Amino acid sequence: MADTHQNILIRGGRIIDPGSGLDAVLDLWIEAGVIAAIGPNLSPTGPHRVISAMGQIVAPGFIDLHTHLREPGFEYKETIATATEAAVAGGFTTLCAMPNSNPVNDHASVTEFIRKRAERAGFARVLPVGAITKGLLGKEMAEMGDLVAAGCVAVSDDGHPVSDSEIMRRAMEYSKIFNIPVIDHCEDLNLTADGIIFEGMTSTRLGLKGIPAASETVMVARDILLAELTGARVHLAHISTAGSVSLIREAKRKGIAVTAETAPHYFTLTHEQLDGFNGNAKMKPPLASSDDLREIRAGLADGTLTAIATDHAPHAAYEKAQEIAHIPFGIVGLETALPLSLRLVEDGVCSLSDMIRAFTTGPAAVLGRANTMGCLAVGRAADVTLIDPEAEWVVDATLFKSKGRNSPFIGWKMRGRATAVIVQGKVVENG
Ligand SMILES: [Zn+2]
Numbered sequence: 001m002a003d004t005h006q007n008i009l010i011r012g013g014r015i016i017d018p019g020s021g022l023d024a025v026l027d028l029w030i031e032a033g034v035i036a037a038i039g040p041n042l043s044p045t046g047p048h049r050v051i052s053a054m055g056q057i058v059a060p061g062f063i064d065l066h067t068h069l070r071e072p073g074f075e076y077k078e079t080i081a082t083a084t085e086a087a088v089a090g091g092f093t094t095l096c097a098m099p100n101s102n103p104v105n106d107h108a109s110v111t112e113f114i115r116k117r118a119e120r121a122g123f124a125r126v127l128p129v130g131a132i133t134k135g136l137l138g139k140e141m142a143e144m145g146d147l148v149a150a151g152c153v154a155v156s157d158d159g160h161p162v163s164d165s166e167i168m169r170r171a172m173e174y175s176k177i178f179n180i181p182v183i184d185h186c187e188d189l190n191l192t193a194d195g196i197i198f199e200g201m202t203s204t205r206l207g208l209k210g211i212p213a214a215s216e217t218v219m220v221a222r223d224i225l226l227a228e229l230t231g232a233r234v235h236l237a238h239i240s241t242a243g244s245v246s247l248i249r250e251a252k253r254k255g256i257a258v259t260a261e262t263a264p265h266y267f268t269l270t271h272e273q274l275d276g277f278n279g280n281a282k283m284k285p286p287l288a289s290s291d292d293l294r295e296i297r298a299g300l301a302d303g304t305l306t307a308i309a310t311d312h313a314p315h316a317a318y319e320k321a322q323e324i325a326h327i328p329f330g331i332v333g334l335e336t337a338l339p340l341s342l343r344l345v346e347d348g349v350c351s352l353s354d355m356i357r358a359f360t361t362g363p364a365a366v367l368g369r370a371n372t373m374g375c376l377a378v379g380r381a382a383d384v385t386l387i388d389p390e391a392e393w394v395v396d397a398t399l400f401k402s403k404g405r406n407s408p409f410i411g412w413k414m415r416g417r418a419t420a421v422i423v424q425g426k427v428v429e430n431g
């Protein structure tokens with residue numbers, strides 16, 4: 001980077017670093033983009049900026065394992081600049097970009113384009129996720145080696161899951177050569193068919209075609225079996241059902257290298273949100289039952305689910321204004337994930353440190369980067385998120401940095417928000 005780093009003293013915040021177990025009111029000193037000291041009453045010399053963090057939480061920068069940037073190809077929904085700006089507004093310093101752009105990120109040139117655009121935007125860091133198969137068509141494997149060499153940190157056919165188990169097996173075997181995880185969107189497309197919302201009382205009441213919970217759990221079971229067969233690191237995206245949580249819990253007990261994430265909407269909302277044909281509650285996997293919600297929370301509490309990801313999926317207003325059957329799946333999530341997750345702490349599901357872990361060391365470990373990311377140790381690149389846990393605000397989608405307004409949380413009263421985000425020693429947001 002061309003410009004020089006400004007040294008920063010973050011004074012008097014409650015530093016919570018799940019990686020090291022630190023939870024104490026201390027100062028944090030950032031020098032030349034790197035965490036240089038953590039301790040009481042630091043008084044560094046030389047020119048520097050002071051950020052007073054009294055009453056605030058100082059956490060490692062949040063990492064989102066699952067974001068749809070929409071660029072290249074769908075800039076009318078979102079751009080890399082607007083998504084990464086939304087990310088820092090929500091407290092994220094790093095995003096993993098899903099490959100379903102146009103062109104698909106199945107080629108090193110697309111990976112490079114995404115990285116350059118993100119660098120130029122100058123907000124959050126973007127780690128591209130490459131496609132498993134060319135064009136996400138599920139037929140022919142993409143050049144995984146080229147994708148990794150260009151900067152991809154994982155592979156996934158998110159949104160168009162690999163139905164062919166033989167191709168998935170080969171992808172897992174290749175992934176071991178490059179030491180990257182295979183991220184799967186678990187969905188049996190035949191079971192889903194033209195389903196619109198979760199199969200249950202609400203789908204019956206509204207007369208809408210349902211998506212059975214088994215659509216997810218069948219593929220979770222397959223992926224666990226393939227993970228066991230290949231020994232690959234398999235990461236299961238946006239887990240939404242009780243059955244999936246129990247399969248993953250059992251697989252981990254057996255020592256299979258499977259990890260899994262959920263998203264805030266799955267531990268906050270149920271399919272009743274679709275009453276009144278609310279298109280802003282339509283996503284894949286669909287919002288499920290209250291039993292599922294309870295088990296998602298239990299999975300976070302007992303460490304079956306080790307990451308909270310947003311599955312941020314912006315769409316244009318006119319696309320979301322259609323009749324429910326035609327509305328595209330997906331909701332935005334970058335700017336509401338933090339306060340929704342703080343509710344887990346308020347509800348006694350997990351400790352504040354464990355909630356922060358699901359955004360920091362949890363996702364870093366999924367990527368195999370726990371020794372370089374998601375931690376506040378001295379010597380690490382300074383990615384820091386400052387949080388005011390008491391800040392009260394109401395979700396107003398017109399104030400989103402994201403171009404997407406498709407949130408089911410519009411009008412909700414929230415508590416807690418990111419007040420400053422530091423990416424590699426640079427303050428990129430200060431609310
Ligand atoms: Zn997905």
Ligand SMILES: [Zn+2]
Pocket residue numbers: 066068098158159311313
């Ligand atoms: Zn997705």
